[in-house]
Amino acid sequence: MIKRTVYLLLCAIVLSFGNTVKADEGMWIPMLIGKNYEQMKKQGFKLTAKDLYNANGSSLKDAIVHFGGFCTGEIVSDKGLIFTNHHCGYDAIASNSTPQNNILDNGFYAKNYGEEKPINGLFVRFLQRMEDVTAKVNEATKGLKGAEKESKMLQVFETIAKAAVTGPTIEANVKDFYKSNQFILFVYERFDDVRLVGAPPQNIGKFGGDTDNWEWPRQTGDFSVFRVYAAKNNAPAKYSVENVPYKPKKFLPVSIKGVKNGDFSIVYGYPGRTDRYLTSYGVDMATEKVNPTIVKLRDIRLKAWKAEMDKDVSLRLKLSSKYAQIANYWKYFIGQTEQLKRLKVSDNKRKEEKSFTEWAAQKTEFAGLMEQYDQIYKDYDPIAVQRTYINEGFLASGWVSNAITIGRSWAAMEQKKGDENFAGQVKTSVNQAIATYGETYNEAADKKIFAQILAAFYNDVPVKSQPKFYAALAEKYWTGNPETTFQKYADYLWENSKLIRPEKLKAFMATNPSLETIKEDPGYKYAVNLYPPDYIKTNFGSAVADFETKKAELDHLYLKAVLEKNAGKLMYPDANSTMRLSYGNVQDYPPKDGMVYKTTTTIEGVMQKYIPGDSEFDLPANLIENYNKKNFGQYGNDGTLTVGFITNNDITGGNSGSPVINGNGELIGLAFDGNWEAMSGDIAFDKKFKRTICVDVRYVLWCIDVLGGAKNIISELDIRKK
CATH class of the missing domain: 2.40.10.120 (Thrombin, subunit H)
Structure with a gap:
């Protein structure tokens, strides 16, 4: 004890x-x-x-x-x-x-x-x-x-x-x-x-x-x-x-x-x-990498939605809650970055960390903590922006999440063949998700968001670090610039996938398609690459898990030391x-x-x-x-x-x-x-x-x-x- x-x-x-x-x-x-x-x-x-x-x-x-x-x-x-x-x-x-x-x-x-x-x-x-x-x-x-x-x-x-x-x-x-x-x-x-x-x-x-x-x-x-x-x-x-x-x-x-x-x-x-015990390394990553990326990606969504909401009262009512949620923290991350820089929070934390390091040097358990923080953030830095794109960018398109859910749900039913109760529960859940998706679907906005986010990814992530599936798409549909390239790809998906347009999606699911049929859909072929755990493992290996595990260990020791020091x-x-x-x-x-x-x-x-x-x-x-x-x-x-x-x-x-x-x-x-x-x-x-x-x-x-x-x-x- x-x-x-x-x-x-x-x-x-x-x-x-x-x-x-x-x-x-x-x-x-x-x-x-x-x-x-x-x-x-x-x-x-x-x-x-x-x-x-x-x-x-x-x-x-x-x-x-x-x-x-x-x-x-x-x-x-x-x-x-x-x-x-x-x-x-x-x-x-x-x-x-x-x-x-x-x-x-x-x-x-x-x-x-x-x-x-x-x-x-x-x-x-x-x-x-x-x-x-x-x-x-x-x-x-x-x-x-x-x-x-x-x-x-x-x-x-x-x-x-x-x-x-x-x-x-x-x-x-x-x-x-x-x-x-x-x-x-x-x-x-x-x-x-x-x-x-x-x-x-x-x-x-x-x-x-x-x-x-x-x-x-x-x-x-x-x-x-x-x-x-x-x-x-x-x-x-x-x-x-x-x-x-x-x-x-x-x-x-x-x-x-x-x-x-x-x-x-x-x-x-x-x-x-x-996160008031965040180190200077974490503050730097937030202000220089993560926050600006979140703001950029949310801005794409907000502008596309606003343009369509202004045209139609019914759509405005449907999208109002979703728009408000995204807008609230869009402005939050702008303000947080601005004020962290204005207050020189990183510099102040570095001074505190220097004092802490001098105190911790005499404590075997805590010596070298800041050097270890420095190293794990250096290792994580190259993937910080790309990781932010997973949830804030790729999964911002509701149909992508739906396609992932449908594929994984049908795979689960395959494993439990003959379990009608389980199949019924899965289909009810999927149908509810599809209905919710359809309530806020707007083709003009959703298509624009999808294409612009993919183009932004091309500009923000070095080509050598881009996932293989994404690089293959860019090469196949290349028109000379990322904006028109991914608009062309969006046009192709919207016309050929059965998983995007709500009425087409409902009709497709009503046929009770097999897992093999779902896997052949071009929308699914894209979305399957974006299931977060698989994306992270495929593209980052153990880097994310290593960073999070080590950071948790360091945070625990750091706070233990802070409590002892104070x-x-x-x-x-x-x-x-x-x-x-x-x-x-x-x-x-x-x-x-x-x-x-x-x-x-x-x-x-x-x-x-x-x-x-x-x-x-x-x-x-x-x-x-x-x-x-x-x-x-x-x-x-x-x-x-x-x-x-x-x-x-x-x-x-x-x-x-x-x-x-x-x-x-x-x-x-x-x-x-x-x-x-x-x-x-x-x-x-x-x-x-x-x-x-x-x-x-x-x-x-x-x-x-x-x-x-x-x-x-x-x-x-x-x-x-x-």
Whole structure:
């Protein structure tokens, strides 16, 4: 077992080494938040540590849900009402929209339970408890290294999680922290009946579009409303008309008192991934190779889709969710690269690594770590761009993934000949994938994307490193330049393959083709080369596996060393999609010399940005009407209406929809974005500029109440004015 002193250090939730702990930095593990409690009280928190996390009673953590596994939501009524972001509910909203009933553009608020819309496949999870299982994992993997240790670790995770599952609606997993230096078990209760209750028109919910994304000042009403349902005994249940609104252990009261600079704030949620212990070698690879490639490939998709979406409302509705997902991180990677360079993060890390190397020289276990990092990145560098092309480029064409799935599924059926049940399941799954593919298919855009990505690959990857199948295609269809070459190849595939055009694909699959027939299709002959594990093995040999295995070993040792070097300091682990809490304050900031961005934006700012008919800055007529009348109801203040505010809380992707909570445990807003000046945040936290952009709960309620007329929703809430 690990020594008690090290154990206590590991349980003390993390800050990047070499820096003084600052309250606004850190995504802290709620189970261990007691170590931060005194600092939180000094900053304005008025409740107890048990009010934050209590495995044996109700606490704030019981009002927080993991929304669909990709966002956060909060329970705001005793009838299971959930607030989250508009962009978190976007797919649910868009998928329930048609040209005849366009709730994405026009908005929607259910006036009773019967009008609430079931969302197939959407779920929420409530965290029941956490348990440190480090000793169990370490004991089971003692003496193992590399792939053998990784395999054993996964087995132990599964065993521990399985023992924690006490029923069909209970889920459990074990997550590693500090690069596998600590392990914690998480146990959840899952609810699968989640229904859409309301959403503003997208020219409120997505006001500002891509232009304002990641920017402050911001005036986006980024919220949507859902409800979790349960069986009549309040237990989780699959969708049924007999289900009733869930009665939660805890829900958040809502404060409409407002915020001011310096007010205490908590963000509670499920941040996705950070990599703040990434070495300078990893930062260089991100800024020089990987990020620019991702941006380039996503830009190809976005431009092709946008050109077609602008022509057809029906297509725009079908592609809106997909477009938004790709656009969000297209801009993210642009900003991250820019800010990492502006902040000289690589240079700063190199200085830290030099100091670390001097300290580690006297430690046999840690000596030479940086030299080993240097070598593995040098070995990996020649394939970094090409590897990025696999998922971001080649598989960006939906038909390619479908073709791979069809081929592999039919091969599996061949191996299980005579198993009609298995064959039925496989065909049902494939047919569902084909139907989903057909919903967003657009020939002009899809064909353009396919050809342009193949041409970009030719320009970005040295000829000597290009795969044999690709080189053969380039030679066969060569016209003198890669652009027309791969357009010619695209024309050939679209005319001759039965796996691309949806109607042709459906007709082909209806014939129940043999595996041999599928393999003869020219589309399949192309796609079969792109199954990621096979592509990597064929073209890179063991290089990728060697890099990842060695990097994991080095990361583990590096973090072990960092913890030892910084013994006694409060530290937090990287985000990993587990429940976290960050605390800080509402706070303005100076983006440039001579400028200060205020903490709040108002409806005046909305009107100043208003551009009639614009796809990003248009507004609903009733918003303009109520603005002109100054009809802000109980939500206004000093003759205006606050729309958004900023705090210095530490967040990342996955925190979308997280509640922003004041010192009294009341909801004051919903976190939905970060700011451009601190886009380096997933790798390097910027203490001066990092801000969380939030939609003010008063704007949310005004939209629901005054614009939406949904008094039924407002009446459920515990609204506090003082």
